[in-house]
Every structure is written in C-alpha cells, then in structure tokens.
Amino acid sequence: MSRRSPSSSTAARGRFVRLLSAVLAPLRMLTPLGVSVLLLGIAATVLAVLLNWQEFTQLGVVALGLLVLGFVWQVLPGTPVAELVVRPSRLVEGAAAPIATLEVHAGAAPMLFPKVTLPVGGRSVSLRLPFLAPFARHRETVQLPSMPRGVHAVGPVTYEKTDPVGLVTRRFRTGAVLELLVAPRVTDLSVFAGGLTNDLDGATSQQLSMSDLAFHALREYVPGDDLRHVHWRSSAKAGQLLVRQYHETRRGHVTVLVDGARSSYPRLRDFELAVSVATSIALRAVRDDFDTYLRCGQHLARGRQAVAMTEVACRFVAGEDDYLAQAADAADGVTGTGLVVQVTGAARDLVQLDGAAHRFDRSADWIVVRADSEAEPRLRDSGSLREISVPDLARLQELLARGMR
Template sequence: MSPRSRDDARSSGRLGALAVSARRWPDLVTPLGRGVLLTGVVTLVVATTLNWQEFVQLGVAAIALVVLGLCWQALPGAPTASLVLRPSRLVEGGPTATAEVRVHAGAVPMLFPKVVVPVGPREVGIRLPFLGPYADHAATVALPALPRGVHPVGPVAHEKADPVGMVSRRVASGVPIELFVAPRVVELAVFAGGLTNDLDGATSQQLSMNDLAFHALREYAPGDDLRHVHWRSSAKAGELLVRQYHETRRGHVTILLDDCADSYTRLRDFELAVSVAASVALRAVRDDFDTYLRCGPHVARGRSAAAMTDASCRFVTTRDDAYAALSVEAAGTVGGTGLVVQVTGARRAGADLHAAVGSFGQGVDRLVLRADSEGRPATDDTAGVHQVVVPDLGLLPELMARGRR
C-alpha cells in the first residue's frame, strides 16, 4: 500500500468515526454542555422576542462553545495506551493485582485526562497530569479484588474532552488482557485415590498374561506363550502351569466436576466444588499422575499444574444437565483410567453418578466428593464406592486421609 493510500485510509477511518460520533452527538454533550446549550437557546428566543442585542450575543456565544466542543473531537492525533498486568494470575482472596497504564499522547494536548480501565464488570479511573503533544506517561492502577474467574482487563479508555468540558467522548485504545483468578486450594498430604505412585504403575483387578504384578498359576491353554510356563511348578504338578498377572497401568486420574446448577443447593457450593476439584488435580499432578480435569466444555489434561489452575478459572455452572454425555466423552478420550473422581453437590443422585462412571469400564476405582457448605463432614463406603461430604475446604485433607485406608 502506498503512503498516499495509507493516508486516505486513515482519513476515511477518522471521517467514519466522526460520522458515528455526529449521529450520537446528544450522548457526547456533557451535563454542563447541555445546560449551556439550553441557556443559549432560551437566551436567543428571549433576545429575539424583546430585541435585546446583548442577549443575542450571549446566546450565540453559549451555542458556539458547544459547537467548538464538537469540533474539538474532530482534531487528529488520537492518543494510544497499553496495559501491563502485575501479576496476571492471582488466587481468590489473596493479594490483588496492579495495572501499569502507558499513555502516548497524540498531536492535541491532553488537559488532565481521565483514564478508565475496565476490570470485568467494573471500572477503575485515574486522572493523569497535563500531557503535551506526543508526550509519554506511565501510571500504576490498583485493581479491585475479584472473584474466581477469567476477567478481561482493558482496553484502556480516555475521556477526550474540550478545554471547557462541553463535549466528552470515550476513546478506547489497546487490547484487553485476561486476568486469571484461581480458586483457593489446600495441600493434600496424600493423593486422593490412595494409589501407589511407582514405576510399575497402579495395579488393578484385571488379569493379564504379561505384566509385572504376579497373581497366580493356572493350567496351560492352547495359545499361551511358553515363556510364561513355570517349569518347576509344572514338574511337581505333572501338567503345564503358566503364570498369571495383575494388569498394571500408568497412573491415570480422571476428575469430573459437575457443572449442572441443579446439583448444588447453593451457589457457594459450586465454588467449593471447584476448589475441591482443583486441589485433587494439583495433588495428582504433583504425584506425577496423568491427570484429566473436566467441567462442562473446559478441559485440562497432562501433568501441568498451570494448565489445571487456568482451566479451573473458567469453570461455570449451566442449567443444562449434560453430565452423563460429558462423562461418556471423557471415557472415550482418556482410556485406561485407574481412578475416576466425581466432584458434585448434595442434590446429584447417586444413580446418575454410577451410570456416568460406567462408561469407564470394569476395574476402575471411584471416589465421590460432594460439596455441601451446610452439611456435616462424613465419609461413606457403601456399595463399594468411597464417598466424602465436604462442608469446608479446610476439612478436605482430613477427610481424604480417612479414605481408602
């Protein structure tokens, strides 16, 4: 693109923005400008009626101030601004973040401009000093405390106003930055599943003909590998006996967080469930298990603590109950899971949980964690399923220590 074409494009962009501003000029006029404009119109009407020349001049001057304010918005050289977050990842209830705002003024001086930084649904505003043409200025803004989630910060906006304050227009610059606020977690002394983390993996109840965990001897069947024949026992028994093993697998842990709002008695129960799921996921990652954490459409997998924490920031509830379908999808995605941890609320029926975990096949260990902020701490091992009721996040380590002994 030639320099002339670029200039034409910039001019077209400015004219387009100016045309949009002109169509919404009543919104641009400040309360002071509306008062001055109304005063000018009334003064002109009175002056024309009574033939008072002095009042005509006063009315024209009042209207001219508003017109000049509108013309001020058409001046070229818009300022630019950028944001730097420190830090960009927080923990709910912990220290807050700060944002460094860097402003580069345009060709028009900025008369003590007000800069606004959107922070999620809120805004933080600061007043900058006088900035001459093309001046640079940096200011630090303290951001408010935010709940768990991913909050967009920015883009930075400044209120472009004329020197008298008749007309003001908010001009945004830069791009928004995501601020991650992670849920509170607790350190678990041992992994929730109680599985042994060793080089052989975690043993299951499935039998295999080729593995490391010895189970028993059985009679030879056609097709068995002769390398597994136990010759000494075969000589004593007078028939061929082969070794049989417990199947071992790498430590795969699947954590399914129920995102259906109807599963929770209170909204804070879901936040408690998020903290519980994140605590278990981080413990699994530290114990070097392959971890799969899912809540609704948001998934994190692998052995990265940062990935688990970032994913937990995005978890939200929904009115649609797709828990069973998501469990089937998770079972088809992961494969070979040794432990399924189901984190839900007090209202989710046990039959739903049992049906959902059935997609993972036989020999899979189960752990059910129910977040109930007004319930009583309890553990239950009926029907071969270990279930824990967690009323408070601080009780989770103790309740987990009771389990699977």
C-alpha cells in the same frame, strides 16, 4: 391516485431514522454543562431576535461559539494510545490484588487532565491523569480490585476526550483486552494415592500379562504360549513346562468430574467449594504422576500438567449443564481410569451419580464428594459408591484419607 407500497414506506421511515440519528449524534457528545450552554445560547438568540437586544445577541454568539470550539477540539488529529500490562495475570483467589501498569501515549492534541477508565470484569477503575502535552508519554500504576475465582477481562482502556471548557466529550477505546485468571483456593493433599492402582512409578495393577516388568508368578505352559517366556530352570525342577506371568504395568488414570448444574447446589458458595475440592484432588493426582482428566461442563483439561488443571478450573461456571450427559461423554473419552471422583452438591440424587459411575470401567474405584457447607463432615458407603460430605476445604484431607483406605 396511486398508493405507496409498504416496502417504500418502510424504506422512507428507515431513511428518516438514520437522518435523525445523524442529527442527534453530536448532541450525545454534550456534557451536562454543554447542554446547559446550548439551551442558554438558543434562549439568548431567540430573545435577541424578539427583543432586538444586543446583549442577548452577544451572549448567544459566545455560548454557541464555545460549543463550536468544543466540536472542533474533538476532530483535532492524533488519538492517544494506551498500553496495558497486568502482573501477575494468574493468581489464586484471596491473594494480593494484581497491579496494572498503564502507559499512555498522547496524540497531537494536548490531553487536559484526562479521565481514564479501566474495566476489570464487571467492575471498573477510574483515574485522572495529569496534563499531557502533545505526543507526551505517561506511565501510571493502578491497583486492581480483588476478584473472585474466574476469568476476568481487563481492558480496553476508555479515555474521555474533553475540550478545555468541558462542554463536549467523546470516548475512545484503546489497548488490548487482557485476561486475568483467578484460580480457586486449594489444599495440599499429602495423602491421596494410597489404595489406588498406580503405574510404573508406584504399585502395579491387578491385570495379568504375559510380557511386562512386574513379575507375578509361574504357571503351567498352555499351547500357544510364547516359548521365550518359559522359565527353564523351574521347568526342569518341576518336570513340566512353566512360563512367567507378570502384572500388567500401565499408566494410572484419575477422572475428576464437577457437577456444573446450578440445581445441584442449594447455595452458590457450595459450587465454589466443589471447584476447590476438585482442583485439589486433580493437582494431587498430577503430582503423583497420574494421567488426570478434570471436567466441568464443556471445560476440561487432561494430562499431567498442574498449570492446565488450575487454568481450566478458573473457567468452571454453574449453569444449566446436563451433568449426566457430560459424564457419559467423559466415560466414552476416557479409557483405563483407575479412579472416578464425582464432585457435586447436596441436591444431586445418589442414584444418578451411581448410574454415571457405572458408565466407566468396572474395575475402577468410584467415590462421590459432596460439597455442602452446612452439613456435618461424614463418610458413608452407599452400595457400590463411597460418599464423602465436605463442609469446608480444611476437612478434605482428613475425609479423603479415610475414604481412600
């Protein structure tokens, strides 16, 4: 007698599981009422066979017939389509909740007061639509719940197709998935750039150049200097060649790094405060026309666009990020930065922050901002780093103004 191979036994079990799933699939479409009617129909049919009672036969036929009609209703042609619009799709945390406009196009089958569910992030909004005739259109305005900072998926719309008796139901998903961006709260920093190396629109840098716009001084001619830079009138008075020397004008650059490691924050609200602080600083730098680099984890934005800064801040999350490795990566990708702002929590070691700062240009200013909702507001110098503790966003303006002097 031959034995079955293990592979053939596995294939047989797989076919049996698929067959069982195909048989049970219609049963999953039954509502609680549908399950009750099915059990009633089976019981009535069994009693009718055993007792030969005509009344139970009629009851079983009616019950099972209603179930058949419910399944036939599900295969009627014409699937409804929903179009979803969210306004505004970008808002600030704490602002008025957005409004979703839902337009439903019915299919060939009428929609009997359908239940529609709209997922919003981890939540959902359910509503009952009125009766819709075949191919009818209906527009509904939905008030979405207030959401925290982040990027939240809105949709797709889930529609429950139920027969007139309510025995069989099936869910359809329709419409696109939209993004709702909720930006962090920010504060307007009217004082920020004081004391920083600016660009052509502000104070000049301390780097000297032989050819630029901001005049610095005259110095003695050195062999190899370009004769075009000789100031002949001053040279005639001094009796020796003097050449012009300039400040090197360059675009100012601000680097803002947010510590995304969950272990750096004793409280999750401190991370949200850190995101608000960093975004406020980045927006102030952008308004002052600085090239700005804002990063947390793998999410970063660079340039002079305020929209880019707020959008990337929506995507910041606290996790298991290696902040020191990402700070090193930022230092390699950023050149000529004039200010490095590290925004972190109370648990991050200052020695690590100092090491991260030293990876940047030695001529840059370095500052650490700790978001600590239970600490007293303070400013202190720790070696080469200036450290600010911010308990709430309202104190940032005052503390940062003192720290930048």
